[in-house]
Amino acid sequence: GAVVSQHPSRVICKSGTSVKIECRSLDFQATTMFWYRQFPKQSLMLMATSNEGSKATYEQGVEKDKFLINHASLTLSTLTVTSAHPEDSSFYICSARTNRPTAKNIQYFGAGTRLSVL
Amino acid sequence: GQSLEQPSEVTAVEGAIVQINCTYQTSGFYGLSWYQQHDGGAPTFLSYNGLDGLEETGRFSSFLSRSDSYGYLLLQELQMKDSASYFCAVSVSSGSARQLTFGSGTQLTVLP
Numbered sequence: 001g002a003v004v005s006q007h008p009s010r011v012i013c014k015s016g017t018s019v020k021i022e023c024r025s026l027d028f029q030a031t032t033m034f035w036y037r038q039f040p041k042q043s044l045m046l047m048a049t050s051n052e053g054s055k056a057t058y059e060q061g062v063e064k065d066k067f068l069i070n071h072a073s074l075t076l077s078t079l080t081v082t083s084a085h086p087e088d089s090s091f092y093i094c095s096a097r098t099n100r101p102t103a104k105n106i107q108y109f110g111a112g113t114r115l116s117v118l
Numbered sequence: 119g120q121s122l123e124q125p126s127e128v129t130a131v132e133g134a135i136v137q138i139n140c141t142y143q144t145s146g147f148y149g150l151s152w153y154q155q156h157d158g159g160a161p162t163f164l165s166y167n168g169l170d171g172l173e174e175t176g177r178f179s180s181f182l183s184r185s186d187s188y189g190y191l192l193l194q195e196l197q198m199k200d201s202a203s204y205f206c207a208v209s210v211s212s213g214s215a216r217q218l219t220f221g222s223g224t225q226l227t228v229l230p
Contacts, residue, residue, distance in 0.1 A: 006160075043205065043220045043223050044161065044205070044220045045220075046217060046218070095161075105166045105216070106151075107151075109161045109162070111159065111160045114158075
């Protein structure tokens with residue numbers, strides 16, 4: 001199956017700093033990537049849909065100035081949590097879809113980034 | 119908007135069969151997917167149903183009834199390693215992208 005690499009796996013930072021998370025599709029091109037947030041024992045909540053070469057589409061309630069998404073190439077999307085605060089502490093997961101006809105309905109997930117803001 | 123309902127917890131013993139149900143309400147429905155997630159790990163794709171009926175992949179099968187807005191995941195010959203959270207997710211069309219909306223997850227515990 002397709003591989004999505006997410007880095008870093010864990011970040012601990014001070015309140016007020018910015019954190020960048022990278023999501024790469026390793027063996028396929030992903031015109032669309034998705035960013036999710038997951039709190040302990042809860043479901044994955046879609047934050048935004050990232051489209052290569054265009055602005056991301058944010059879900060209702062997600063601050064686009066707080067969570068900056070850049071999808072500069074067909075294999076890389078980044079999420080920057082700006083001026084992070086303790087309430088931003090969470091598990092952030094990216095996913096990507098391929099354009100392969102046999103896998104168009106599958107999202108491949110990165111391993112996630114656990115962010116802890118002190 | 120979309121809403122999905124699935125049981126929060128299921129417990130079964132090794133070797134048994136377990137069925138996890140999922141009902142949904144959504145517009146722009148394409149299909150129903152199932153993902154497995156172990157604690158602290160990434161969700162991994164298990165199965166997808168775009169049409170009514172049963173899809174079988176090894177020990178796992180998934181079923182969809184579009185008219186009933188209902189599906190289920192069937193796990194056979196349960197193993198300890200199957201202990202995980204299982205999420206149903208609906209594929210919906212949003213603009214140019216096909217998004218997933220996840221259910222709240224079912225925590226499966228497999229006992230020896």
